[in-house]
Amino acid sequence: MSDLVLRQDKDGLATLTLNRPDKLNALTVGVFRELRQNVLDIQTDDSVHCVVLRGAGKCFSAGHDLADIAEGEKVPSPGWHSETLRLMERLPKPVIAAVHGHCYTGALEVALAADFIVAAESARFGDTHAKWALTPVWGMSQRLPRRVGIATAKRLMFTAEMFGAAEAHRIGLAEHVYPDSEFDAAVENLARQILSNSPFSHAANKRLLEATDARDLDGGLQWEILNCEGVGPDMQQRIAAFTGKAKKADT
Known part of the structure; x- marks a missing residue:
């Protein structure tokens, strides 16, 4: 190029x-x-x-x-x-x-x-x-x-x-x-x-929004449930980082 x-x-x-x-x-x-x-x-x-x-x-x-x-x-x-x-x-x-x-x-x-x-x-x-x-x-x-x-x-x-x-x-x-x-x-x-947020969630949310754009609400809600991509590989790490910060703030 x-x-x-x-x-x-x-x-x-x-x-x-x-x-x-x-x-x-x-x-x-x-x-x-x-x-x-x-x-x-x-x-x-x-x-x-x-x-x-x-x-x-x-x-x-x-x-x-x-x-x-x-x-x-x-x-x-x-x-x-x-x-x-x-x-x-x-x-x-x-x-x-x-x-x-x-x-x-x-x-x-x-x-x-x-x-x-x-x-x-x-x-x-x-x-x-x-x-x-x-x-x-x-x-x-x-x-x-x-x-x-x-x-x-x-x-x-x-x-x-x-x-x-x-x-x-x-x-x-x-x-x-x-x-x-x-x-x-x-x-x-x-x-x-x-x-600062999860790349897994970004990718999944983009696919979800694209698939349901202009659908009727009930159809979109069903799609969200049936095609849920679950949780990302960084979920536990992110929650642990947050709860760790929260515990430090309490002490």
Whole structure:
């Protein structure tokens, strides 16, 4: 691989950085190819328990590279971009999209494939497919309404409206908004909070939530019971560590 997507590992956290800052991290087949390979590598890397996806330079990503679209992209197979994002979405580890600056259209589709989005105050979002007479094929029509509701998704898709971090938080697109000056530290702290909990539970909970999304409540409850994955190999150690601390606090 070249350096279109950088990977940095630190104490269980893998940070993937879209790395075309001179092009505002516009998304090409080359970028997706490296993103896909990193996802596949992380999938089987037992040292990684949380992933942060972000962009280098001024923004997360300005979106799909329009020059590549106009020239006609050569993809390995039909639906390859969507399949790549699905692989990331189904990683058995929490994935955080950390968005600053631009996050438009294709970039928003990438961010939506993370488990959730956190935003810097500078973040700007929008779906501009309709502006360019395009239709989504990377998952916008499926993931956006699941995140914000179908009426809001329709409004955003029909108007091609650009909106900021505060509005993204209001409609449920972003989970947190942080000042730009505190963004890196806030994302790191959030990831560390996730890493402090059981990777077994994270993987099991992701599978459970995925399997029951949009099911009726009774069906989901039955699925939870019948497909329970039990307890993790770290349960006894975690309880012992807690009770040990509790005993020390009592003395």
